[in-house]
Amino acid sequence: EDNQVYEGEWVDDKLVDEGTVAISFPTGVKFRGVITKDKYSGPGIYSFDNLMEISCAFMDNKPTGRITLFDLEGKMWTGIAQEDHAVLLRENVFFVNINETEGMGKLKSSHEDKEFERRKAQMRASGTASERKSDVFAKSTKTRYDIDFKESKWYQRYLRYQTMVEAIASKSRQNLELTA
Structure with a gap:
């Protein structure tokens, strides 16, 4: 619906619950991961239209627990997702190599x-x-x-x-x- 593209396993014209899917939105946003009852659930990767990616576990369409983001320069940011926000810190430049x-x-x-x-x-x-x-x-x-x-x-x-x-x-x- 709304020009969204869903790829995954289908049964009776519905995506299989707890199946791995790839969803592409017209804005350029993409999601690859598991959905349960039409919500992001379990491990997944959420890609913004500017190609930054968040990798984490999802629960009820929200990131939960440890979260990793790769910015446009390929630098890694890590943090913990809270109920309504996440604080991400860039990988410490002193320990990269x-x-x-x-x-x-x-x-x-x-x-x-x-x-x-x-x-x-x-x-x-x-x-x-x-x-x-x-x-x-x-x-x-x-x-x-x-x-x-x-x-x-x-x-x-x-x-x-x-x-x-x-x-x-x-x-x-x-x-x-x-x-x-």
């Missing part, structure tokens, strides 16, 4: 570094994120004086990520709609 075996080894030798131990204890004691941030990004005495890491790409990405997380958290606390 880490493979399974990196960081799993142990030190072959060790030495006592009193300054390191002092800073580690200080970080545990410092409570706020901004205090930890200044500690993490502080220059050591071994860093060349003319290096300004604040101009680096990774630090700029960190700042964008931090701004995005703060904006999403603020909108979520105020029950505002999340927009691009």
Whole structure:
């Protein structure tokens, strides 16, 4: 109806309940997944007309539980679908290229570094994120004086990520709609 195209298993001119279907809407929106009693139900993929896809489980035509979205640049966003909204966070740019075996080894030798131990204890004691941030990004005495890491790409990405997380958290606390 209404120029919608339904593909799936049919019996007596009706789609089979709990069967896998593909539905195409005239707006360009598509759904591939399971329907029960004419509603999205179970695992499925909902494609927007601009080719972004949401992959999740559906219940009564709504996303539920873990939700994954791939944006137009192919970047992955993940989150949890609530009753009337979902908060999606972009995949952390710092962990994109880490493979399974990196960081799993142990030190072959060790030495006592009193300054390191002092800073580690200080970080545990410092409570706020901004205090930890200044500690993490502080220059050591071994860093060349003319290096300004604040101009680096990774630090700029960190700042964008931090701004995005703060904006999403603020909108979520105020029950505002999340927009691009």
